[in-house]
Amino acid sequence: MxxxxxxxxxxxxxxxxxxxxxxxxxxxxxxxxxxxxxxxxxxxxxxxxxxxxxxxxxxxxxxxxxxxxxxxxxxxxxxxxxxxxxxxxxxxxxxxxxxxxxxxxxxxxxxxxxxxxxxxxxxxxxxxxxxxxxxxxxxxxxxxxxxxxxxxxxxxxxxxxxxxxxxxxxxxxxxxxxxxxxxFLFDNRYGTGQSVWDGINRTTNLVVAGKTVVVIGYGWCGRGVAMRAKGLGANVIVTEIDAIKATEAHMDGFTVMPMVEAAKRGDFVVTTTGNKGVVAKEHFEVMKDGAILSNAGHFNVEIDLDSLERMTEKKRTVRKDIEEYTFADGRKVFVLAEGRLVNLSAGDGxxxxxxxxxxxxxxxxxxxxxxxxxxxxxxxxxxxxxxxxxxxxxxxxxNDIQIDEISEAQEAYLASWEL
Structure with a gap:
């Protein structure tokens, strides 16, 4: 066969x-x-x-x-x-x-x-x-x-x-x-950084410049997403649970704050953690009207879709790969690609x-x-x-790029404890 x-x-x-x-x-x-x-x-x-x-x-x-x-x-x-x-x-x-x-x-x-x-x-x-x-x-x-x-x-x-x-x-x-x-250096940072915004941009057809982007997690993927968002002209907020990564995000020029505060400001919210429920009920409750949610982690668990469904009075598909959720107070949030990997589910990766x-x-x-x-x-x-x-x-x-080679004398110097 x-x-x-x-x-x-x-x-x-x-x-x-x-x-x-x-x-x-x-x-x-x-x-x-x-x-x-x-x-x-x-x-x-x-x-x-x-x-x-x-x-x-x-x-x-x-x-x-x-x-x-x-x-x-x-x-x-x-x-x-x-x-x-x-x-x-x-x-x-x-x-x-x-x-x-x-x-x-x-x-x-x-x-x-x-x-x-x-x-x-x-x-x-x-x-x-x-x-x-x-x-x-x-x-x-x-x-x-x-x-x-x-x-x-x-x-x-x-x-x-x-x-x-x-x-x-x-x-x-x-x-x-x-x-x-x-x-880490190339795939997670440059690959994820570019492909996530490829997926978001082709799906929403909205401008990023001047908007506030919340990046959840500042590992290598989060770094790439934040870097590309900044390049597109966004104001970038980073949320973290790791003090060292949060410090790095601050030193890289991004605003760092808890997610419950960031949720009030984000026009675009991108998850990059690999963990579950990093966007949850307490965040939906304060999220600004029109916020667009997407996931750049692996499984579709980073956005708590079950809680979102329970809070929603009306749901509809407004564009390919965009679901609109309307709350009782009239606020709307949008989820891209069912909360799955936005760069691959709504793009070419x-x-x-x-x-x-x-x-x-x-x-x-x-x-x-x-x-x-x-x-x-x-x-x-x-x-x-x-x-x-x-x-x-x-x-x-x-790519026809050449680099230098270390000399024997330099190797000997690095291997010795003597100056």
Whole structure:
């Protein structure tokens, strides 16, 4: 049976459209292209089955093709109900990759796609948010018999993994790709910063300049969102629970205050924490009329939608991906993309060149787990510095950027305690 026949996608006839998007991504991903050439020649993943759960759009699709060209059998599903692009899913399904994913499935379908992906009994996994790992450990442990290990893409997923590790229940090694230094600097800061505002701007078609933007959380993603909001001319307020990060936000020129005060001022509110209920009932009660709420964390739990529904007298869809909630006192607030990831549910996600670096990290870390799994232990592992640096070196080379090298005398000086 062909991969197209085994796959569950919305419409295979969309494959030609998806192929155009994949080709565009490929042409702007020089780091992955360099790895792909090496993988085609060496087939380092020959005989391995790789299960992927990521936001299924063009950049992810090209990563899947690169892993396929390394010799692996690839099975892929989405990691968010609203981020799968049906034409990309179709294009992959006719390109020797098995796909279980479509846009906006029911919760039952979404879960079934994850389980079907795992029922292929993979050797290696790439996860986003920990969905595959959670199902394997909590519901279907019999499906992990072949698994050597894998990689995790997000902060949310790594929190789950560390909890499993701490309890002694993690059954295979997982590399915390999200925690790679280069991913913090480039993906989380520049990628999230740009893509969140791409999603908000294309969805609302409203000006940002002169408005007040509340950014909840000042981790690497929050930094990027705040920085780009400032660049668009907004007045930026940051809310935090961490004293060090709050101090940094203050030093970066942003106003810092508690969320219950910030809620009174925000025209746009963006969550970037990975935690639940950071916009809650007490904030809705004081929120200014017309406030626009969006989430740049992983799951749709950062905005307490249950409380919002209970407080609402009238709800309607006023524009694609915009729900209007009207309170008893006549105030209205708007939620973008059902409170799901606004940059992927209402946009195309991070810029192609950013994901080129992140997905190169994924590919190289997956190969690292494949080659070293017997020595890694059932732990959450940092990305080896050599891999982190290698990706940046490939990026510099692709962009014809040269840097200096340290001399032997300088190395000797740094290694000595003597002046």
């Amino acid at each position: 062909s991969t197209a026949e085994k796959s569950i996608v919305a419409d295979l006839n969309l494959a030609a459209s998806g192929r155009l998007k994949l080709d565009w991504a490929r042409d702007h991903m020089p780091v992955l292209n360099r790895l792909r050439e090496k993988f085609i020649a060496e087939k380092p993943l020959a005989g391995q089955k790789v299960a992927i759960s990521l936001h299924l759009e063009a950049k992810t699709g090209y990563l899947a093709e690169v892993i396929r060209d390394a010799g692996a059998e690839v099975v892929i599903t989405g990691s968010n109900p609203l981020s799968t692009q049906d034409d990309i899913a179709a294009a992959l399904a006719v390109s020797n990759i098995t796909v279980f994913s479509k846009y906006n499935p029911s919760p039952e379908e979404y879960k079934d796609h994850l389980i079907k992906t795992l029922e292929t009994k993979p050797d290696l996994i790439i996860d986003d948010g920990g969905d595959l790992v959670t199902i394997l450990h909590a519901e279907r442990p019999e499906l992990m018999e072949n698994i050597r290990g894998g990689c995790e893409e997000t902060t949310t997923g790594i929190l789950r993994l560390r909890a499993l590790e701490k309890s002694g229940e993690l059954k295979f090694p997982m590399v915390a790709v999200n925690d790679a230094y280069s991913k 991070h810029p192609v060149e950013i994901m080129d670096m992140t997905f190169a990290l994924q590919a190289l870390c997956l190969l690292h787990v494949h080659e070293k799994h017997a020595d890694l232990g059932n732990r959450v592992l940092d990305v080896p510095y050599s891999i982190d640096e290698q990706v940046s070196r490939f990026f510099l080379e692709a």
